[in-house]
Amino acid sequence: MANQSLLRIAKEIKGIQSSNDLSIIVAHQDEDIRNVKALILGTPGSPYEYGFFEFAIQFGHEYPSKPPKVEAKTTNHGRTRFNPNIYAGGKVCLSILGTWHGELPGEDWSSAQGLESVLWSVQSLMSNDPYANEPGFEGRTTDDDKKKNDAYCAKIRHETIRIAVLQKLEAMYGIQADGSIQKAPDTEKWQSDSDDASESEEESREKLRWEPFNDWQKRRFIWYYEAYLKTIETHAPKHKEAEKFETMPFEGGSNSMDGTFQYGQLGKRLLRVKEVVxxxxxxxxxxxxxAKQRDSSKAYSMQSQFNVVKHTQKNGGIMNIDLELEDGNPFVWIMTYFGKPESNLDGGVFKIKISTSVKFPEEQPRVKVVTPIYHHKVSKDGVLCYNANKPEEMKNHIQMIVFALEEESPPYDPRTIVNPEAAKMFFGSAEDKKKYNRSQRRAAQDSLETGC
Structure with missing residues (x-):
């Protein structure tokens, strides 16, 4: 039975990892597959939008007969309750976990469910109506309840950026309260959920632990930077600086979300993190x-990948691109993309810079379209949002970059939108789509006039 349990856990973990889900990621240490870490991306359009929420999942020996234990880790050191069902102390109340009694058939745990259904259930708590998750408040639609929900969403939205985004990135990079950088002695160390990057050295040492999601969060920070900035610009005027959060009826003691609105500070911190990234x-x-000068094996491997992709491209591969190395550096690829014939980008010539770490594939490439382009998957400052099917192969990265630029009828997925203005046009009315097409054609024309 024990072996069957372990095999099932391994299968479920592999299934999520191979799905390339843009909003959920899981990992486990090789020596203990029963202890799993999960990171859930806050639901787009909700007050949790694009926050990084970490959970620890522990599978018991009776799994799948009994559900795993789930503990919230993004809690600001046990000081912040992000949801009526996600406590400051880490408790997650869900009938599927046996931590709450469901009232409807099928709400409780069954062995047919698994890790993915658990994570989906947790993610479903991060909605536009978190106030209704508290028993006794669900279904209430009075004006007072609506105002309470709006006030609750307002502080969740603020704390998502402060705690679930900025604190995490600041801790990874060692960014201090004054914006300076203090590198940790151990470069593999990451102090999760630091208190505004101001923990003592002793507390930092206690945080020495395994952190598998750093690069995942960094890439998404780059993707969603403009969304974070837009949130601050939209909601800062609604709240005076240092205005206190409203306390909800179900909050109290140490199980609450207390604080003040500090959007001015968040904006400065957001910009600082971007500079460091x-x-x-x-x-x-x-x-x-x-690495190249030292003739390291990593430099040799990356050069070999470049040679393979270059050879494939010259012999019937992707025809409308050209590849070179910047200054002979095998970790910086320059791709010239020639707009697809009979598309809006037809005739355009776009320079794309692909920066790769010596830790590839643990750290994934960062792609910037240097030549200005109008595209819903390219931010205003050129960051391209794409996902590789085979992240360890640079050939696949090149293919997926081109696919992202050329996909004609992608399904609407806000997680892939890094240019909200362009996306509004692309997925809007017929007239909006015409404006989008004209903007793309204009970008193609301008690329020839300015040079790539």
Missing amino acids: NQETEDWAKEGML
Whole structure:
């Protein structure tokens, strides 16, 4: 029975990992498959939008007869309750987990359910109506209840950016309260949920632990930077600086979300994190050149991948691209993309910079379209949102970059939108789509006039 339980857990983990889900990621340490970490991306359009919410899942020896234990880790050191059902102490109340009694058939745990259904259930709590998750408040639609829900969403939205985004990135990079960088002695160390990046050295040492999701969060921070910025710009005028959060009827003691609105500070911190991420990307090029000069195996491997892709491209591969290395650096690829014939980008010539870390594939490439382009998957500052099916193969990255630029009828998925203005046009009315097409054709024409 024990072996069957382990095999099932392994199968479920592999299933999620191979699905390339953009909003859920799981990992486990090799020596203990029963202890799993999961990261859930906050639901787009909700007050949790694009936040990074971490959970620890522990499978008992009676799994799947009994559900796993789930503990919330993104809690600001046990000080912040992100949902009526996600406590500051880490407890997650769900009937599927046996931590709450369901009232309807099928709400309780059954062995037919698994890790994925657990994570989906947790993610479903992060909705536009979190106030209704509290027993006794569901279904209430009075004006007072609506105001309470709006007030609750307002502080969740603020704390999502502060705690579930900024604190995590600041801790990864060692960004201090004054914006300076303090590198940890152990470069593999990451202190999760730091208190505004101001923990003592002793507390930091206690945080030495396995953290598998750093690069996943960094890439998504780059993707969703403009969304975070838009949230701040939209909601900052609605709240005075240092205005206190409203306390909900079900909050109290240490199980609450207390604090004040500090959107002005969040905006400055957001910009600082972006600067540090961009600097890291530039440092990758320097590290890559040093690796080449030392004739390291990683430099040789990346050069070999470039040679394979270049050979494939020349012999019937993707025809409308050209590839070169920047200054001979095997970790910085320059792709020239020639707009697909008979598409809006037909005739355009676009320069795309692909920066790769010496830790590839653990750290995935960062792609920037250097030549201005109008595209719902390319941010205003050129960041391209794409997902590789085979993240360890640079050939697949090139293919998926081209696919992202050329996909004509993608399904609407807000997780892949990094240019909200362009997306509104692309997925809007027929007239909006015409404006989108004209903007793309204009970008193709301008690329010839300005040069790539």
